[in-house]
Structures are given as structure tokens and as C-alpha cells.
Amino acid sequence: MIVQKYKDMLSGKSVIRQLAEFAAARGAEIGYENVFDYSLGNPSVPVPQEFTDTMINFLQTRSSNELHGYSPNPGITSVRQAIAASLEKRFGIPYRTEHIFMATGAAGALAHAFRLVTEPGDEILTFAPFFPEYHPYVDLTGAVLRVVPPETETFQINFQAFEEMIGPKTMAILVNTPNNPSGVVYSAATLERLAQTLTRKSEEYGHDIFLISDEPYREIVFDGVEAPCVSKFYDNSIMCYSFSKSLSLPGERIGYVAVNPACRDAEVLVNMCVQISRGLGHNCPPSIIQLAVAEVLDKTSDLSVYETNMNILYKELISLGFTCVKPGGTFYIFPKALEEDAKIFCQKALKYDLVLVPGDTFGAPGFFRMAYCIDTEKVERSLPALRKFVETEYPNR
């Protein structure tokens, strides 16, 4: 019989997707260039030319089996080695080939990480505001995701609420910095305090608590901002990375799990990923993409447009009277709405062809997200609409 659990999920439609559908429908009416669609986090800049050139060169010169043959289960060895070397050089952590497991983007990496350290019924804690897909990602493993309420002044960690929620069933903590949706980067002080708390709680509960770090936005960090590497602060840490945003190839599904060499049983964990993968459908990243990415590991797309857009939007939002934490990275900004219910606020914005996403979805009611991975020219054209929206709907703000 058809499994009810998945059938039931069909009725719950994502708010973000509904808004994106509105934007597409409205675009069909008035031209998509006239819809200020800030709903979706799709990279807007092209892949580096070196990536394309590498792909073409491989296809012209390498053998079919070398390019398209089965990848070893944990990923192509030379690719894992290159990633380990690049991470060591950059972060000073002695990663080796055997600490790297290739996965289909950060989502694929997380699917393995959760299963490494939680059994059904165990708890994973994350911090609002958070990426709402974490719910199905975790729930469908049988573990339970619990969300620590936000610290809305800075969008760092609300440690008081965290200490109240962590308990003996907490097996892992999931962090996402630079953060979707806030754009905030966790400071060294935040990560230090988090690590101390986890060390203390691991002792108190008599079991390891793992720190799982979702890092798809690691390369999108703005001028003057320091983005500390999460794994440097805590031994039992598992890095989940994706090349989707840094190289603008989200459709190619490539990323990795990097288990901290200082983690207990680090190499065992990587081998366990291979076993987990058998149950998930051997979803190794595509061979040719693994090989090509390894050639451009230290390159990124031209990510500067995101910072340009952020600065334009931040300045305008502040001048319009919004309260807003200045993003340190990503392509998101997360201001406070001008009325209590951000859902109503975002609904009103649609009249001005502004597509904004209410923060409720991200565990932070009263705020809204703008994904500014769009052309700068369009960001600039959206400013009069934003001003008109605010001045018309909130004249006495």
C-alpha cells in the first residue's frame, strides 16, 4: 500500500515555493523583469570559465571510462585528496583523503551526517532563524529536530534558550554559518562558547554530542568580515559543504562531508557514510563533475555582485526605517517587518510586485527574508517599489 507519511507531505506546500510560483505567474502577466522576486536562493552569476574549459577539455581528451566510470563509493580518491589538501592549507586542520566523503551537495552531505550520529527518537538541535528544509531532512531519518528560538538583536546564538533545550537525548547540534536566512556569520566568541557548552554537556550526559556544520555559503563572505571555521573550535565536528553557491552549479549536486581529523573515530565515520549511502541509493556525485571541480577547488564564481546588492539594499532599508542586522555574507538579508505579522506584511508587498518571504518559515516570526541573488540593475529598479510600498502602507512608521 502507498505509504501515508509521504502522501501526507504532499498537502504541505512550501511558502517559498508558493511565492516563487506567484512571481512566475505575475511575470507572465507583466514581464518577469518587472517582478522584484526576492524569494529564491538561486545563484545568479555564471560558473567560473575555468570550470567550463576543464569540462570541455576532459570530454575532448579523456577516455570514457576515466570520465564516466563508477566512482569509488566514498568518491574519487584524487578528488578527495585534493579537497583534503585544500582544506588543510586554508584552515590549518590536517584533513587527509580518508576524512572526506563526496556527497550530492550539502543536502546529500547532511543526509549522511544525521544518520551517522542519530537513531530514531534522538534529538538534533538547531538555531533559529534556520533553513526550513532541515525539518524534512531530519524528520525523515526518524530523529527529531528541535529549534532554539532566535536571539533577534544579533542573530548569533540564544545561549539561554539553548541551555534550556539541550538534554540527554541531544546527539547533534546543527549550525549554518554564514546563515540562511539572516546572512549573519557566527563570531569566534559564539563558536567558542558553543564548543564549551557542548564539551560540558557531553561530559554531563556521558556521550559525545556532534557538531554538524552546514556550510554552503562559506565562500560568500563580505569585506571586513571574519568567518571563523566551525571545525576549528570543536573536535567532534562534521563539515557539510556544497559547491552549489561558490561555483554556481546547484544542479550538478556536488559537495562533501569532511569529518574533523580530531573527531573520535573520524575514519570510521567516513567508512560508515559509504554504508549509509547504500540505503540512500548510492547517490555519489557524478564522476565528471567530481573530476572537474577538483581542478577549480580554489576558484569561485565572481561573487562580488552579492556584496554590491547587499550594500544597496541595506542602505535603502535603513533609510526607510527598517531594523536590520547587516549581513556578513550569503545572498540574504533578514530585516524586521513593519508590522507584527510578517505574513501580512509580505502579502501587502505583493501589491507592489515585491516578493518577500515571511520569517515564520525560518523560525523567526516578525522578520522577512530577501534573497538578493539577482542582477544589481534589478535591485536598483526595485528601490522605488520598496519605498512606495513602505510609504503607502506604513505612512506613520
Next chain:
Amino acid sequence: MIVQKYKDMLSGKSVIRQLAEFAAARGAEIGYENVFDYSLGNPSVPVPQEFTDTMINFLQTRSSNELHGYSPNPGITSVRQAIAASLEKRFGIPYRTEHIFMATGAAGALAHAFRLVTEPGDEILTFAPFFPEYHPYVDLTGAVLRVVPPETETFQINFQAFEEMIGPKTMAILVNTPNNPSGVVYSAATLERLAQTLTRKSEEYGHDIFLISDEPYREIVFDGVEAPCVSKFYDNSIMCYSFSKSLSLPGERIGYVAVNPACRDAEVLVNMCVQISRGLGHNCPPSIIQLAVAEVLDKTSDLSVYETNMNILYKELISLGFTCVKPGGTFYIFPKALEEDAKIFCQKALKYDLVLVPGDTFGAPGFFRMAYCIDTEKVERSLPALRKFVETEYPNR
């Protein structure tokens, strides 16, 4: 804490992989060209040139976002449409876009199919000889795989044993034709009788029993053999396909789930695949590979070498006195060993640098598998070794 279930799996090493490792080690000693490695089912012929040309053309002419952007969750619409049209044309079943879900190879497709129709504790039945990875694929969903013993005269279905094993907890039947490891193609009579049994048992138990068909070898069918389409025989059927073997690109992880349009709630099942995918790590096949494969749907690699190899081996095996069902397709042959314990038989063969896989692994003790996806020249060079092995070890056969 580290999850014991996956840690325990690390000690159970696959027999096939151990043999492949032996072959690699022996190859380092005497030259791999001198090891007659029949252990691994890796395609040995190149991708069609049209595929490579399409990839290069796309990379040279299409935009980065078009090639590498996010794929919609069920797969790129135009690709699903092209696959549906191709299936309809070929098999006369009215597939439409909404019946196709793109998956990472047959393993990825099966990971979705199992979860569509079984809950933990439910049973899936399959028929020996069978692909041993079905065990972790099914076990890790929480369902239970039960294996019906083989009908060793023909390697069609042992219906008597099947009728004894099917029961009210059986929610799905898993078939693989053309079959790994036997090379046998299920006849229309076999599939007809299977469908009748399932219809009768569905009524008896008061719930649908789904027929899941794993078809990676569909395009490798030999001259004069008819390979009936499983889905034509039974409405509640789910086809799991991979392009790994037909296009020789196993590393690129591309295949699909095709739900029979006549299946109850067919379109709901495809939408449920999208939900399942959220729990498995959004392992959509890579965008560029989806687009390129859609351009060569009705092409295959030059698969004729497999038939050439089969004919050479079959003739030699028969002349050496082996009992052997002649394969109708795939790149496997599955003769009876010359002593009762095929593990000992295969162990002895290693002395002659012949790497054969005992049938115990495939649920058919006493038989052994040869994967002849290797150069014909090497098959020919292996014949004297095979003859020497048989004449030396089994002089009185």
C-alpha cells in the same frame, strides 16, 4: 553517539569486492592484462560519441544557469517528457511527463520505489539468483527482503516456492530482468503467471501488491531473444531504470522511476518520490547529464561486444562440460560449478588467475558468475587458462 547499525556493516566485506581487490593486487604482480578478471560488472565500451558531442556543444553554447541551475525536484520537465514519449513509442504504454521521476541510477530509483510502498516491517520478495546489494538497499529502509529460492533449470521464477513465501505482509515484489547474475530474460509466460499470482494475492490480502522492476540491463538483449516489458503485464508496476549500462556512464548516476500510468494513484506516487527525496538528500541526477541524456535517449553504446563475448564463453563452457543456461542478455553468465561448493571452486580458479564469483552471494549456491564486460581479446586469452583449470582440478568430470 556513532550509530552501531552502520558501524557493524563495516566488518561485512562484499565477496565481489574482495575478489576485485585480489585481481588488482595480482595485476600489480603479473600485469593486469594477465589476470582474467570476471568479477566486476563495469561497462567496458565507451559512451556513444553523440553523448560526448552533445555535452561539448552544450558547454560551448548554453548559459551557465540553463546547464547547471537547480533541476526541478522531480527532474527537468523537458527531460521527463522526452523519456515518457520514448517509453510510449517503444512499449505502447501511455507514459506522460507526470509518470517520470528522475533518479540517481537504478539504485536511486529503487531507494524511492521501496519507500513508496513499504513501511518498516513490511516484506519485499525477490527471486534468486539476485543482485546482493538488494539486501542493504531494502534492509536500510526498515522493510524486510525475503529471497525466493531459484528454479535452477531455467532461472525463470520458482512459482511453487514463491506461493509458499508470499503472505499478507508482502507489499512488493522486486524483479530484475534481464537478470544479474544469470543473464536470463523472463519470458512472457513467466511474467503473465507472476501478474496473475499478484492480482490473486492482492485480492486475497485486501491490499495492492506492487511490482518493482529493476531494469538496468534492458538494452542488452541478444539476437533472437524477446525481452518483454514487465510493466505491460501488471498495472501496479514501477519501473526503475538506469542509463549506466546502455550508455556506459555508471559514474554519472542517472536513471528514473517510471510509474505505470495504469497504476493506482500513479501521479501521486511520482509526487511522493519528491517528498522521499527530501529525506534522502535531494539526490537529483546532475542537470547537465539529464539534458545530455535526453538528446540520446534512443541511442546506446556499441553493446555488441557483450554478445560476442557471451557466445565465445558459452561455447567453451559447454565444450568443457559445464551445465549452463544460455544468457538472453546482460554481460553475465552463471554456470554450475564443477563441485558442490562454488566457493571452493572459485578459490581454486584463482590459481589460474581466473577471477570468478561464487553464486552463494547471489542466493544460488553451487553456481558461479562471470562478468564478461571485458575486451574480447582478453576473453579469448582466458580460454586456455579456463581449460587448464578444469582439466587439472577436475580430471574426472
